[in-house]
Amino acid sequence: MKHTLSVLVENKPGVLTRISGLFARRGFNIDSLAVGETEDPALSRVTISVDGQDQPIEQVTKQLHKLINVIKITDLDPNSSVTRELVLIKVHATSETRSEIIQVVEIFRAKIIDVSASTLIVEVTGTKDKIEGIISLLRPFGLVEVVRTGKIAISRGRKRT
Amino acid sequence: MKVAAKVMMEIFKNEGVEVVFGVPGGSVMPLYDALMDADLLNVLTRHEQGAVHAADGYARASGKVGVCIATSGPGATNLVTGIANAYMDSVPMVAITGQVRRPVVGTDAFQEADTFGITLPVVKHSYLVTDEHELPRILHEAFYLARTGRPGPVLVDLPGDVATALIDYDPDNPPEPNLPGYKPTVKGHPRQIKEAARALAEAEKPMIYAGGGIIIAEASDELRELAAYAHIPVTTTLNGKGLFPEDDALSLGMLGMHGTRYANYAMTNCDLIFAVGVRFDDRATGKVDTFAPDAKIIHVDVDPAEIAKNLAVDIPIVGDAKWVLRSLIEELRKLEPSPERHVPWMRQVEDWKQAHPLPLREDPDGEIMPEFVIQKLWEVTRGEAIVTTEVGQNQMWAAQYWLAKHPRRFISSGGLGTMGYGFPAAMGAKLARPDLTVVDIAGDGSFQMTSQELATCVSYGIPVKVAILNNRYLGMVRQWQELFYEKRYASTCIECQPDFVKLAEAYGAQGFRATRPDEVEEVLRIALASDAPALMDFRIKREANVWPMVPAGSAISDMLGGGEA
Ligand SMILES: Cc1cc2nc3c(=O)[nH]c(=O)nc-3n(C[C@H](O)[C@H](O)[C@H](O)COP(=O)(O)OP(=O)(O)OC[C@H]3O[C@@H](n4cnc5c(N)ncnc54)[C@H](O)[C@@H]3O)c2cc1C
Numbered sequence: 001m002k003h004t005l006s007v008l009v010e011n012k013p014g015v016l017t018r019i020s021g022l023f024a025r026r027g028f029n030i031d032s033l034a035v036g037e038t039e040d041p042a043l044s045r046v047t048i049s050v051d052g053q054d055q056p057i058e059q060v061t062k063q064l065h066k067l068i069n070v071i072k073i074t075d076l077d078p079n080s081s082v083t084r085e086l087v088l089i090k091v092h093a094t095s096e097t098r099s100e101i102i103q104v105v106e107i108f109r110a111k112i113i114d115v116s117a118s119t120l121i122v123e124v125t126g127t128k129d130k131i132e133g134i135i136s137l138l139r140p141f142g143l144v145e146v147v148r149t150g151k152i153a154i155s156r157g158r159k160r161t
Numbered sequence: 162m163k164v165a166a167k168v169m170m171e172i173f174k175n176e177g178v179e180v181v182f183g184v185p186g187g188s189v190m191p192l193y194d195a196l197m198d199a200d201l202l203n204v205l206t207r208h209e210q211g212a213v214h215a216a217d218g219y220a221r222a223s224g225k226v227g228v229c230i231a232t233s234g235p236g237a238t239n240l241v242t243g244i245a246n247a248y249m250d251s252v253p254m255v256a257i258t259g260q261v262r263r264p265v266v267g268t269d270a271f272q273e274a275d276t277f278g279i280t281l282p283v284v285k286h287s288y289l290v291t292d293e294h295e296l297p298r299i300l301h302e303a304f305y306l307a308r309t310g311r312p313g314p315v316l317v318d319l320p321g322d323v324a325t326a327l328i329d330y331d332p333d334n335p336p337e338p339n340l341p342g343y344k345p346t347v348k349g350h351p352r353q354i355k356e357a358a359r360a361l362a363e364a365e366k367p368m369i370y371a372g373g374g375i376i377i378a379e380a381s382d383e384l385r386e387l388a389a390y391a392h393i394p395v396t397t398t399l400n401g402k403g404l405f406p407e408d409d410a411l412s413l414g415m416l417g418m419h420g421t422r423y424a425n426y427a428m429t430n431c432d433l434i435f436a437v438g439v440r441f442d443d444r445a446t447g448k449v450d451t452f453a454p455d456a457k458i459i460h461v462d463v464d465p466a467e468i469a470k471n472l473a474v475d476i477p478i479v480g481d482a483k484w485v486l487r488s489l490i491e492e493l494r495k496l497e498p499s500p501e502r503h504v505p506w507m508r509q510v511e512d513w514k515q516a517h518p519l520p521l522r523e524d525p526d527g528e529i530m531p532e533f534v535i536q537k538l539w540e541v542t543r544g545e546a547i548v549t550t551e552v553g554q555n556q557m558w559a560a561q562y563w564l565a566k567h568p569r570r571f572i573s574s575g576g577l578g579t580m581g582y583g584f585p586a587a588m589g590a591k592l593a594r595p596d597l598t599v600v601d602i603a604g605d606g607s608f609q610m611t612s613q614e615l616a617t618c619v620s621y622g623i624p625v626k627v628a629i630l631n632n633r634y635l636g637m638v639r640q641w642q643e644l645f646y647e648k649r650y651a652s653t654c655i656e657c658q659p660d661f662v663k664l665a666e667a668y669g670a671q672g673f674r675a676t677r678p679d680e681v682e683e684v685l686r687i688a689l690a691s692d693a694p695a696l697m698d699f700r701i702k703r704e705a706n707v708w709p710m711v712p713a714g715s716a717i718s719d720m721l722g723g724g725e726a
């Protein structure tokens with residue numbers, strides 16, 4: 001099962017190295033990782049997607065908790081949280097395929113943010129399903145490059161993550 | 162405003178530092194200059210590895226934080242083994258390393274190494290000081306982190322220009338730690354403790370499996386009270402030796418790969434394990450699938466990540482061992498368990514003890530057997546000495562035959578198994594406990610890894626004793642080769658060795674040698690009586706093995722050798 005760990009950390013040098021080092025050392029794989037400052041500049045939020053049975057996840061969170069700079073870890077429940085990812089897709093476009101691509105982009109409510117003679121850059125935000133969806137529809141046109149931010153997530157409702 | 166290096170001395174004083182170990186160099190010269198006027202003992206070792214192990218031995222013998230210092234680059238990298246060693250065995254330590262000046266960090270400057278990065282996986286926490294005004298808080302935090310919760314080494318990497326900067330510090334009003342993510346749990350959950358008490362009261366074949374955490378928590382008295390009150394046999398790990406007197410009738414000695422047969426049989430057949438301050442290391446449990454198959458397991462540990470790490474647990478209790486034991490004993494007393502319940506079990510355990518004692522071998526060729534030396538050493542010191550060990554057969558013989566009576570008096574590199582640890586650790590231990598005899602039970606191979614510290618012992622008059630069980634082999638590896646590699650002794654025969662007696666004398670220490678059993682006691686008496694550092698070269702039976710033994714990956718009840726019925 002996929003887990004989304006939302007990890008609140010002190011915004012200190014080396015925190016990210018500690019986290020990624022811990023994952024590598026303990027043999028846990030990271031599917032995606034996103035990090036950024038929070039409403040409090042002293043704190044950062046690291047969102048980590050991991051694949052694992054329940055047992056390893058428990059070890060992952062316990063080991064993460066041992067890092068002194070880690071303040072709080074939430075294993076987000078997909079039903080009570082929202083997740084998003086931002087992706088930039090550079091896709092081949094010819095005069096014949098351009099309008100077809102634009103249609104796909106519209107269906108997914110994505111945006112075209114750059115145009116060249118032979119390529120388009122598409123910006124899309126959404127859940128993993130939406131992103132995989134648009135990527136698979138654009139793939140036949142020829143993907144030049146795909147850049148993803150990694151998933152971020154927040155819990156629904158009044159409660160803080 | 163004061164020079165940061167001087168402030169560090171005030172912080173050392175505030176933190177109760179009595180001694181620091183280290184080797185100077187360019188980036189820590191301001192620190193060494195300040196040390197000259199500081200009110201503490203500054204021990205110059207001959208190698209940084211000696212410094213870090215000495216700080217470790219000092220910490221284990223005293224319960225205080227050990228401090229070591231090294232310069233940037235090679236000085237810092239020389240500390241790494243010792244930091245990893247302290248990390249594995251949860252030893253409170255602050256390691257201070259010099260770093261190149263801030264403006265040149267990251268430029269491959271002279272003697273620059275990424276000490277922060279290199280040590281990251283083997284520290285409890287670490288700091289690279291980038292703002293001199295943060296230094297007081299960081300250094301206080303380092304000590305606080307090192308000694309609280311599950312102790313461990315904390316590294317402070319200090320650029321040379323930070324040490325000479327001017328900062329404010331009021332020793333009467335030191336900065337508070339600012340660690341929002343660090344709150345070790347001391348108090349165990351009351352409901353879990355009640356449940357544990359009930360399980361203990363109901364058990365018919367209970368065992369206590371206790372380790373390093375009891376010594377760290379200073380909870381030996383509580384553990385003894387529990388064992389005596391509830392009539393439960395006690396086995397300890399290597400790191401737990403001494404937490405329970407091994408000459409007590411309830412003691413089964415050490416369990417595990419080289420544990421006693423009776424401890425391993427009892428663990429395999431019991432119906433309840435009260436595990437406290439232990440981390441279910443594979444050397445202790447053997448193959449986990451067959452470890453105590455019928456037992457319910459209670460696990461008390463201050464580190465939640467240790468619980469259910471290697472093995473499922475029935476009653477987990479996160480908390481400080483001393484706190485948990487106190488309230489557990491209270492709960493148990495309310496239940497008034499009947500001592501009758503354990504009578505058949507205690508009889509069974511006693512039968513195992515009688516049937517499978519540790520072997521006391523007599524050599525047909527009249528050579529010295531290692532256990533004979535250890536037993537004589539115990540007799541001569543009445544078991545009151547602090548024993549440190551090197552790594553290998555010497556360590557396991559010490560674990561088996563030295564009946565440790567007190568906590569903090571059996572000091573060994575358990576988790577990392579670092580050859581060369583025992584001698585510098587003994588130096589640190591002796592400085593912590595000058596009132597006690599301190600003996601490093603050594604192997605000839607291990608001793609050669611840090612023997613240069615003889616110079617430190619002589620120069621500071623630290624009268625440590627070294628008892629080399631000299632088999633002229635890397636004996637433990639040779640034993641495995643004998644058993645599992647058809648006696649192909651690849652790189653384990655180390656016949657070319659210095660004359661250890663002359664080596665000791667060359668440094669200005671005393672050296673003695675015994676080649677026959679009847680010389681052992683006299684050598685011990687003379688060497689221990691002197692107030693100088695002394696080395697004893699015991700020429701033991703070269704191919705003596707450590708028995709019993711559990712082959713790696715086997716059940717702990719499947720033991721080879723030693724005391725078969
Ligand atoms: C050659 C060799 C052979 C060895 N053979 C054996 C063997 O046969 N048998 C054996 O047992 N070992 C053996 N060892 C040692 C082994 O590798 C481990 O180091 C040892 O078993 C670990 O001991 P421990 O479980 O007591 O844990 P430690 O490493 O001492 O850890 C202490 C535990 O206590 C916890 N703790 C710390 N503070 C507290 C507190 N205040 N309250 C509660 N809990 C706390 C910690 O979180 C940790 O889980 C051998 C080592 C070598 C080098």
Ligand SMILES: Cc1ncc(C[n+]2csc(CCOP(=O)(O)OP(=O)(O)O)c2C)c(N)n1
Pocket residue numbers: 551552553554555556578579580581603604605606607608630632634635636637638
């Ligand atoms: C630094 C280090 N290198 C290698 C080893 C692997 N090793 C474990 S025991 C041992 C032999 C130790 O020889 P010695 O000190 O003579 O002890 P003996 O087993 O002979 O008593 C070796 C090489 C180790 N534990 N530590």
Ligand SMILES: [Mg+2]
Pocket residue numbers: 604605606630631632633634635636
């Ligand atoms: Mg040897």
